[in-house]
Amino acid sequence: MTSRSARVACALAALWLLALTAGCRAEGTPEPSPNDPSSVMLIEQPKKHDGTDVKFIGEVIGEVMRRGDMAWLHINDDPYYLMNVEEGAQLGGYNSGMAVWLDAELTQKIAYYGDYKHEGDVVEVAGVFNAACAEHGGDMDIHAKSLEMVRVGHVVVDPVHPWKIAWAIGLSLITAGVGALTRLSRDRPIDARR
Numbered sequence: 001m002t003s004r005s006a007r008v009a010c011a012l013a014a015l016w017l018l019a020l021t022a023g024c025r026a027e028g029t030p031e032p033s034p035n036d037p038s039s040v041m042l043i044e045q046p047k048k049h050d051g052t053d054v055k056f057i058g059e060v061i062g063e064v065m066r067r068g069d070m071a072w073l074h075i076n077d078d079p080y081y082l083m084n085v086e087e088g089a090q091l092g093g094y095n096s097g098m099a100v101w102l103d104a105e106l107t108q109k110i111a112y113y114g115d116y117k118h119e120g121d122v123v124e125v126a127g128v129f130n131a132a133c134a135e136h137g138g139d140m141d142i143h144a145k146s147l148e149m150v151r152v153g154h155v156v157v158d159p160v161h162p163w164k165i166a167w168a169i170g171l172s173l174i175t176a177g178v179g180a181l182t183r184l185s186r187d188r189p190i191d192a193r194r
Contacts, residue, residue: 009177009178009181013174013177013178028090030079030089030090030091030092030093031079031080031081031082031083031089031090032079033058033077033078033081034057034058034077034081035054035055035058035077037049037054038077039056039058039077039078039096039098040096042054042098042129042140043096043140046131046132046140047131049129049131050129050130050131050132051129051130051131052128052129053126053127053128054126054127054128054129054142055124055125055126056075056077056100056124056125056126056127056142056144057075057077057081057122057123057124057150058075058076058077058078058081058097058098058123059075059077059080059081059082059097059114059119059120059121059122059153060073060074060075060110060112060113060114060120060121060122060123060153061074061075061076061097061113061114061115061120062074062113062114062115063113064104064107064110064113066104066107067104068104069103069104069105070101070102070103070104071101071102071103071104071106071107072099072100072101073099073100073102073107073110073125074097074098074099074100075098075100075123075125076095076096076097076114077096077097078093078094078095078096078097079091079092079093080095082122082151083119084119084156086156086157086158086159087119087156098129098140098141098142099139099140099141099142100125100127100141100142100143100144101133101136101141101142101143101144102125102127102143102144102145102147106144106146106147107147109121109123109147109149110123110149111152111153112152112153112154113153114153116156117155117156118153118154118155118156119153119154119155119156120153121149121150121151121152121153122149122150122151122153123147123148123149123150124147124148124150125142125144125146125147125148126145126146127142127143127145127146128142128143129141129142130143
């Protein structure tokens, strides 16, 4: 096989891969934030909402960070706050949420914190939004007065789907083929390459 043939084979493989991945977009509409204002609105227009009372619903992620009698939580209201992609959430946007400062005793209600292996509890907090909190070094946060459970989280099951195995095998074969073609074209004498 000539180097031209190898380049053509690589180009065809790349086009095939592009054609396959072009249809990999999620269909449907991502879950909108349940909040008005949402975390995106609070971040984009902090002065408009500074000092206002807000109710904020979202998934508790990470872990509780206790500071004496008080604690920090991070609550996401992004398109994945109700379920992850493996459970059927539509792709859209990015992870977004708010830091929440509250009485540490309120955090005892929380059973699951969202991470790779868990879908966190969905909670509703009510409190005051601070665009630049003087108490916390100018950080943006919500000082919550209450926390109510909306939905208990759960362990995430992430099965290995057959299509993922097929993709892995297909991409491995393409890589091996391109490597073999490259090696063959390098091993040929210079006169034979023309």
